[in-house]
Amino acid sequence: MGRTVIVGDVHGCRYELEALLAHLEFSKKEDRLVLVGDLVIRGPDPHGVLAVVDKYGGRSVRGNHENKLLSIRAGANRGGEHADLAEDLSKSEWALIEAMPLWIDLPDHGVRVVHAGVVPGQSVKSTPPEALFTMRALDEDGRWNAEKGTKPLWGAKYAGPPHVIFGHNALTEPQLHPWATGIDTACVYGGRLSAIVLDASEPMPRGAKAQRKLVSVPARRTYFESKQSPR
Numbered sequence: 001m002g003r004t005v006i007v008g009d010v011h012g013c014r015y016e017l018e019a020l021l022a023h024l025e026f027s028k029k030e031d032r033l034v035l036v037g038d039l040v041i042r043g044p045d046p047h048g049v050l051a052v053v054d055k056y057g058g059r060s061v062r063g064n065h066e067n068k069l070l071s072i073r074a075g076a077n078r079g080g081e082h083a084d085l086a087e088d089l090s091k092s093e094w095a096l097i098e099a100m101p102l103w104i105d106l107p108d109h110g111v112r113v114v115h116a117g118v119v120p121g122q123s124v125k126s127t128p129p130e131a132l133f134t135m136r137a138l139d140e141d142g143r144w145n146a147e148k149g150t151k152p153l154w155g156a157k158y159a160g161p162p163h164v165i166f167g168h169n170a171l172t173e174p175q176l177h178p179w180a181t182g183i184d185t186a187c188v189y190g191g192r193l194s195a196i197v198l199d200a201s202e203p204m205p206r207g208a209k210a211q212r213k214l215v216s217v218p219a220r221r222t223y224f225e226s227k228q229s230p231r
Helices: 014-023 046-055 064-073 080-088 091-098 129-134 207-213
Strands: 004-007 032-035 103-106 111-114 163-166 180-182 192-198 214-218
Touching (some): 014 046, 046 091, 064 080, 064 129, 192 207, 207 214
Parallel strands (some): 111 163
Antiparallel strands (some): 004 192, 192 214
């Protein structure tokens, strides 16, 4: 096997995903593509992103936006962009979304991929799925919360192994914690689409050393205006 490429939140930004893979000269035959979830919603081309992931044989964990789509498919009454996309998804696109696990382990790199985070001191199997989809920080009692802008960030309190690579919490810079690396660099908000690129069987570097394994491409434009800018 060649490299493992782990891509942050794409959010329908097909152009940037293709630009990133082209920049990396990604090879479907040799390389492995893994994504942290939230492939769709907010950006311009969710169908295109799903097509690119399928074309390259990529695997993605389930993000909170995919989970909302699945809840609609199961009968939840939701409106807006999620309902519109759910109505428009093809059978093959639904199959891709339904196959997304809550986490992906990459033992050859000592890595676990989740969408939002893990609760320090709690096994991933006993962690509520809502935490895996939405958590950002911890309160003073160590309980997880999903509020934007709150601290301490869960990754600062997590001690592995495994090393956790995650997205969800869109910031202008990656999160480089000792045992956790956040790679949602706000592409859909006009930031960058980032990926961790690991050579075959390469252990995941920890903390600031992970910076050397990050590759990014800039967003072509701002696709979605957030009420709270990433920071």
